[in-house]
Amino acid sequence: MDPAFISINNILDMMSALVKGFKQVLIHKNIIVYLFLIQLIFAGIVGSVIQKDLQMHLGQTIAGQVFESDFNYSVFMDMMRSIPDAFAISGKVFVIVFVINFILAIFLHAGCIQTLLHKQKQSMASFMSSAAKLFFPFLFFALFFLILFLIITGILFGPLAANSLPFVEWLESDRLFFYVLYVCLFIYFLLLSFITNWSINSRIHCARSQVSWWQSLKAGGLQTKKNYRALTAYFLLFSSLAFLGIWVNIKLDNLDTLVLTFILSLLILLGKIIIRLWNYSTLAVCSNAINKTV
Amino acid sequence: MFAYCKPTGNVQSDRVANYTMTVDLDHEHKTAFGMSQIVWHNPSPNPVSDLKFYMYLNAFKNMKSTWLKPTGGVVFDNPIARRGDDEWGHITIDSIGIANGEELTTKMYYVQDDGNIDDETVLYIPLDQAVQPGDSLVLNLTFTSKLPKTIARSGYGGNNFHLFVHWYPKLGVYEQDLEGNWDWNCIQFQQRTEFYGDFGNYDMTIRCDQSFTVGASGCMIEEGTIDREGETFKMTRYLAEDVIDFAWCVSPELEEYLDQWEDVDIRLLVGPDHCHMADRYMRAIKHSLQYFNDHLGKYPYPGITLMDPPFHSLRNGFMEYPTFATAGTVYRMPTWFRGSESLAIHEFAHQFFMGVLASNEKAEPWLDEGFVTYYEDRIMESLFPPDESQVSFLGFKYGNTALSRNEYARMNHEQINTAIARPGWEIRGDFKGIVYSKTATMLKTMEHYLGQEKMDEMMKRYFTNHKFTHPRRADFESLAVDYINQHVNAPLSSSLITFLTDCLDSSKTIDYQVTRVDGKTAQLKKVGELFLPVDIAITFADNTTSKVRWEKNTTTKELSFNKEIQSIHIDPESHCFIDLNMNNNSYKKEPTFFKRYLLKGISWTQHLFQSTTFLI
Ligand SMILES: [Zn+2]
Numbered sequence: 001m002d003p004a005f006i007s008i009n010n011i012l013d014m015m016s017a018l019v020k021g022f023k024q025v026l027i028h029k030n031i032i033v034y035l036f037l038i039q040l041i042f043a044g045i046v047g048s049v050i051q052k053d054l055q056m057h058l059g060q061t062i063a064g065q066v067f068e069s070d071f072n073y074s075v076f077m078d079m080m081r082s083i084p085d086a087f088a089i090s091g092k093v094f095v096i097v098f099v100i101n102f103i104l105a106i107f108l109h110a111g112c113i114q115t116l117l118h119k120q121k122q123s124m125a126s127f128m129s130s131a132a133k134l135f136f137p138f139l140f141f142a143l144f145f146l147i148l149f150l151i152i153t154g155i156l157f158g159p160l161a162a163n164s165l166p167f168v169e170w171l172e173s174d175r176l177f178f179y180v181l182y183v184c185l186f187i188y189f190l191l192l193s194f195i196t197n198w199s200i201n202s203r204i205h206c207a208r209s210q211v212s213w214w215q216s217l218k219a220g221g222l223q224t225k226k227n228y229r230a231l232t233a234y235f236l237l238f239s240s241l242a243f244l245g246i247w248v249n250i251k252l253d254n255l256d257t258l259v260l261t262f263i264l265s266l267l268i269l270l271g272k273i274i275i276r277l278w279n280y281s282t283l284a285v286c287s288n289a290i291n292k293t294v
Numbered sequence: 295m296f297a298y299c300k301p302t303g304n305v306q307s308d309r310v311a312n313y314t315m316t317v318d319l320d321h322e323h324k325t326a327f328g329m330s331q332i333v334w335h336n337p338s339p340n341p342v343s344d345l346k347f348y349m350y351l352n353a354f355k356n357m358k359s360t361w362l363k364p365t366g367g368v369v370f371d372n373p374i375a376r377r378g379d380d381e382w383g384h385i386t387i388d389s390i391g392i393a394n395g396e397e398l399t400t401k402m403y404y405v406q407d408d409g410n411i412d413d414e415t416v417l418y419i420p421l422d423q424a425v426q427p428g429d430s431l432v433l434n435l436t437f438t439s440k441l442p443k444t445i446a447r448s449g450y451g452g453n454n455f456h457l458f459v460h461w462y463p464k465l466g467v468y469e470q471d472l473e474g475n476w477d478w479n480c481i482q483f484q485q486r487t488e489f490y491g492d493f494g495n496y497d498m499t500i501r502c503d504q505s506f507t508v509g510a511s512g513c514m515i516e517e518g519t520i521d522r523e524g525e526t527f528k529m530t531r532y533l534a535e536d537v538i539d540f541a542w543c544v545s546p547e548l549e550e551y552l553d554q555w556e557d558v559d560i561r562l563l564v565g566p567d568h569c570h571m572a573d574r575y576m577r578a579i580k581h582s583l584q585y586f587n588d589h590l591g592k593y594p595y596p597g598i599t600l601m602d603p604p605f606h607s608l609r610n611g612f613m614e615y616p617t618f619a620t621a622g623t624v625y626r627m628p629t630w631f632r633g634s635e636s637l638a639i640h641e642f643a644h645q646f647f648m649g650v651l652a653s654n655e656k657a658e659p660w661l662d663e664g665f666v667t668y669y670e671d672r673i674m675e676s677l678f679p680p681d682e683s684q685v686s687f688l689g690f691k692y693g694n695t696a697l698s699r700n701e702y703a704r705m706n707h708e709q710i711n712t713a714i715a716r717p718g719w720e721i722r723g724d725f726k727g728i729v730y731s732k733t734a735t736m737l738k739t740m741e742h743y744l745g746q747e748k749m750d751e752m753m754k755r756y757f758t759n760h761k762f763t764h765p766r767r768a769d770f771e772s773l774a775v776d777y778i779n780q781h782v783n784a785p786l787s788s789s790l791i792t793f794l795t796d797c798l799d800s801s802k803t804i805d806y807q808v809t810r811v812d813g814k815t816a817q818l819k820k821v822g823e824l825f826l827p828v829d830i831a832i833t834f835a836d837n838t839t840s841k842v843r844w845e846k847n848t849t850t851k852e853l854s855f856n857k858e859i860q861s862i863h864i865d866p867e868s869h870c871f872i873d874l875n876m877n878n879n880s881y882k883k884e885p886t887f888f889k890r891y892l893l894k895g896i897s898w899t900q901h902l903f904q905s906t907t908f909l910i
Contacts (some may be wrong), residue, residue, distance in 0.1 A: 043900040
């Protein structure tokens, strides 16, 4: 695609890549289930530890019953004051599960990307072997992009956060401060779009060509640079869909129907996983990676 | 023709100290040049042969003042010590004399009670001829008030924003002390003290740059221009009747919004960055006027001005002045956070406690800040759903009274003295927790026991009996004791009275607890020396219920029944709202499963995992 502008033909190409990408996800729908179930198990551990902590501290009180019917500030604060480490166990479990999930997610997404490059459905065994083979390169990519992400976030927002009050006073307007923030967010969006697409492209390249990490990183970067307008448009689409999911989930949270809300929330999460995989396969279509893999 | 609100002309106070002032603002130099005529009536049975003036702007003259010294150069997290000479403030009387009489300029000098000779916040002037009881003294003076770059409230901010507070030579209060001796009550400006003044009229003419909007106490009775030395200036004249002080601001940014509640004019001054808040502020003020009208007394002034400073001058916000209150917010304040409304209502409530019931805020801060917080909480919880009147975001929510109670309960009651009824300068530790939150929680607890109707009746009586005076602790306490004795049966009446005194004078606390439930028996405990009687609700295994009263001030209570206890709850209606921990007030045999937090924990953790792995 010509990076200079997006023509009608480009848009049609992008649409067709999206359709092809989605079909590709449907072929490999079993991996959606893997991702979903693994996350559900980990989240289940966290949820049940929180529940156990609450049971331990409030289980046999009427305050606990009140707290269960709806969040109650006084019950919560009385608990936190009288038992400052009320959530010590939950906190520790959360950190451990978070780290394990993070590492496991690298493994699973390695399997996902490799699997999505195939036109035919892949077995569980092949998924696992691909994931194992690509785990270390993908761990490298994850750490590299995580550091890049932290640097970008720090540079863009660090000085702003540290000097917000003097800055507002210098600007003589908090409205202007927000405008500056909006500009930063826009730049942030463009940079995030670049590094996210770069990360996916590098991983696709690595899964497809199995060259060195460094070569894949370079190739992914070039690929992203070459297609940056179209890829930014994809990023906008997929991140908007993901944010829409979060927004709907927040709205659902206000409903009184606990179980229904939970089920709908899980469905939204399923949707977010599909969006992530759809993003991978669409970029794979764009870089002509699919089918070229043996 | 009145530009904004019409003075009533009714004499509502004894009008002891009256000021007619004309000030010219030189905004380039952040300085106001004033001419003042003060008419003071001697309210005492004694001849008065001296005068004392508050010169509080001198607290911001340098780091040596009694107000600034203990701050170590940091005020509200803002380092202020290293600043240019032109960023400090000061006030001087350039000339003063008695009308057609004694010249006083050479006789005046600063006095200090604390031995800090560098503090120039109280000025003393001996008089050759004493002012006889019932006589009036007319003083003519000229003065210069240079504003500091804002340290706390009074000062200038960005873009020519100026707020004049504690800004003019103001007489102290000539009154009887607790022992009955007449003297000037005019203490140096020190931390945790603010206002105390006599009632009177302020006729104030302000001349400033034409581009400025002026906000001030009182009604704007004249508006026009004045030509001087080839330049045209804006001229506004304000009249504030029966008030204890006068404050004003100018800014080129403020926009005006006008509305009315009954015959009270409401004037909002809001910068363009915060214009989205105008409706929210207006709603809060109108609701407060109605609420006070229904539950305490009618707002006795013809107007109220609420000013929200631009964000660059936020340090000038969040304070109360007679018929003029300042708020504060940020651009696009989300509607789920109601802190801006709460603060605006708080500052407005000071019109009643400080403005009309003009207690000495320095010596008895609880009588205004504490009462104000109590009403702020009530008003907010009638304006918004009570359990989310402050915040409601993603299921996390809290209301005002719960917040006040938490601020009270979280203090270290064993380590610090939390007695409420003490002068501001004596209170160490969590000033807000003690003066604001403990008082509000104490009053809320009393309201629970009296019932809101009786509480309102008692407070209405306090308001009616003491409006436009300087009520002290004894005034409120004796009125409350009388009311409780008349309207509450013994022994609750004596428990309530003891509770009130204990809260005012001690750090005593109360925490009811269920310590053990064993089949048909239960052991209960009361930790802390406060006491209020409570009900105990019991549910048995056969689903029948029973109610027992904890009537006497004992530390333990044993209950035994002939049936298996299913649940037991001390104070099920949370009447004893000041209880430090209400979670331990109950026992329930069947444990709660906490399905809500299990399911929410799972779904939100999953979303968090999914979102935080977007790069891998
Ligand atoms: Zn206050």
